[in-house]
Amino acid sequence: MMPSTLGPPGLPRIIGHRGAAAQAPENTLAGFREAARQGARWVEFDVRLTACGHLVLMHDDDLHRTTNGAGPVAAYSLAALSDLDAGSWFGPAFTSERVPTLEEALAAAADLGLGVNIEAKAEGPAGLLTARAVASVLAGADTRYVILSSLDICVVQEWARRVPEVPRALVLDEYRTDWAALAQDMGCSALHCNHEWLDRQHLAELCRDPSGPRLRAYTVNAVERAQELFAAGVEGVFTDCPGRLVAATSVATPGATRHNQRRPPAA
16 A cells, blocks of 8 residues: 555635636636635646646646637647736636746745645646656645645556655546545545535445545535535535635634635745
């Protein structure tokens, strides 16, 4: 079994999904600022490799949905990507937004006092290259407020070998009967699951063992659903609307005002 870790202390219940994707363009620094403004303490974002081996924040493999570019992210150099508009598709107030690098995202999160969940997006052979690139960026960095996650088992395994000290989570878009074995073999501190398949039966199964991997759910935008998941034992939810859920959690949960505290900014 690979080394396991419980992950960062005090991880809040509410994690901004791709920043604050309902109020600012996803996977941008503007999204980070909006998530922090709404009271989020952590944000999740996606990374992909460029043609020249750099990591940028992007969910899709193609640029057309969230930039004024077109074609695969992997076909662009970092210099070419830096010229793209990554905000005007969302609204005219964001026309100056650019595609951030992973290094820029980590620096911005530190300045805002945000923890980060880095999710690697890759198809096929690019998975290992992406995992290694993330590990290289994190080498020597302060990773106390970093979680790594991916749908790709090979990516998570590579992180277990290269950066075993950084907590990692396996993303499950669908239920798998072997979830427990996978989490144990890769030393995962958590499972990040699509909330749509988390019915009562699955929640009871995944939350049965308090010493097992923590359970977090995505993408949860309804207050009632978030409260249902928390009551079942889910540790945290990823949401496009962090402010809405932070406010509801602060009212509904004893002591939850602590969830609005953010980590100290980097020195």
